Amino acid sequence: MPSKSSARLAALTVAAVCSAAAVTQMIVLPAPAHADSVRIHDIQGTTRISPYAGRQVSDVAGIVTGVRTYGASKGFWMQDPHPDADPATSEGVFVFTSSAPKAAVGDSVTVTGTVSEYVPGGTSSGNQSITEITKPAVTVLSSGNAVPAPVVVDAKSVPAAYTPAGDSAANGSIDALPLRPKRYALDYYESLEGMNVQVKDVRVVTASDPYTELWVTVKPHENANRRGGTVYGSYTSQNTGRLQIQSLGATADFPVADVGDTLRGTTAGPLDYTQYGGYTLVANRIGALESGGLRRESTRKQSRDELAVATYNVENLDPSDTTFAAHASAIVNNLRSPDIVSLEEIQDDNGATDDGTVTAGVTMAKLIDAIVAAGGPRYEWRSIDPVNDQDGGEPGGNIRQAFLFNPARVSFTDRPGGGSTTAVGVTRVHGRAALTSSPGRIDPASEAWKSSRKPLAGEFVFHGRTVLVIANHFASKGGDQGLTSKYQPPVRSSETQRHLQATEVNSFVKDILKVQRDADVIALGDINDFEFSGTAQILEGRGELWSAIKSLPRSERYTYDYQGNTQVLDQILVSPSIRHGRFAYDSVHINSEFHDQISDHDPQVLRFRP
Missing domain, CATH: 2.40.50 (OB fold (Dihydrolipoamide Acetyltransferase, E2P))
Known part of the structure; x- marks a missing residue:
């Protein structure tokens, strides 16, 4: 679901089990009644909520199958070795002891305590609850017993x-x-x-x-x-x-x-x-x-008459990071030095230090120097500094999009007037679409971009042909309910803002195509949404744009890996002139599948002949 500054959802699993109790919320239930002597399957019941929730139970018997001694959620699991005949009723339950439990795996125990339903992350998360026995009195009857077969x-x-x-x-x-x-x-x-x-x-x-x-x-x-x-x-x-x-x-x-x-x-x-x-x-x-022997991919080099345009989320890159050489190697050796690179999550010159710094010249210079050291071209760059603490991401980091471009292959049309709060527009120059400022930001005052990154538009020229590129980093999926939520289907609350953002970008592309129907337009970046999502449909509109990842077989459409699902978050969308011409698209898998990733996103490259 899940860029890391945008969703940082993988990184948010900061010992999810270890901190479960600290971030867990109990469902409010009636006051405890008298203690009942019951079996574990009676406690678990045939729905997700225990019929004994909020009640005290006594002498619940079981064999200890696992002990958790770390974190805030200390306790043990026990299981009844004599199950009932109902497949809907679990025979196991977690006993929350709050401190390191004295029970050991293989102990035969009885437990007296209160049945509770706890929701990891709190009820506002939408997560399901865990049936537990809390405030337990534990009696060990014997040790070294066989654990119920898994x-x-x-x-x-x-x-x-x-x-x-x-x-x-x-x-x-x-x-x-x-x-x-x-x-x-x-x-x-x-x-x-x-x-x-x-x-x-x-x-x-x-x-x-x-x-x-x-x-x-x-x-x-x-x-x-x-x-x-x-x-x-x-x-x-x-x-x-x-x-x-x-x-x-x-x-x-x-x-x-x-x-x-x-x-x-x-x-x-x-x-x-x-x-x-x-x-x-x-x-x-x-x-x-x-080992499955998985290796990082490399794309092919663009031909002389192909323009290669890439997008790459470099995950909160700032001058203190140790990943510059690795990112540079990825750009040079895996992406094969694209002509234009849209970078997402470039932080300001002192990273997360929140002192009003918004410039990113040190960050960009360090990356460019590392690319040269890796054998790549000396890129130039363009960006617009955000207003301090207004674009979301890590507090104090002031993340933004930035363009890298190889001046030996492509030129940037600098047109003054762009700024952090100034909206870029579309005009006609010599009968063709042009930006009123380059670089420029799309409608930065719009509510669509509140606490979120504003799209960066730039005008490039390749072999005499103008290419308009819009670098995006849409709002994260933070706050969406998980796939295992108690609410089905889960609520995707974060997509409301992305829909507004997609509408803004699509409207801007429409303005370009009204001026020049065959304009070469590319909208790319960390869209934070799937190629089949409502966000993508709004971006594509009525054919103004098309997500080029859909040119790949369905089994190869992914840029991100979250909770066992490889999925699309990053996209390169193209105007009809590019879609209906000759192009090649590649999602270059160098990060998302690996434990030693330097970013949680895979970059993508589009090659075409303007």
């Missing part, structure tokens, strides 16, 4: 349908709906909440991150791409086999994996639900990592 989660057990539609009478919530684990994937996972589960020989579909988590799929053929990922291709085509893996073991022992690698053998542990990942296998046993 439930095998595989392609056969996980249904093809993702989720039931939410109850319209409950604002779309699925909480009260009876679980149908043989029909819906989310119901299936919920029916195993807290239980010991296992996966075997699973392919990694999101690389391991700094927070010791990765994603696998138990359905190797589900919307697979040729590099090992799982493609997210529509709002109604969910990937049901995705599952997050975390670990109960030492951080140093967690696999350092890339997309396409395999966890060979058994990975097993309790099934949890976390703030940023939904259903998560918290492993006390992890399979052996087998």
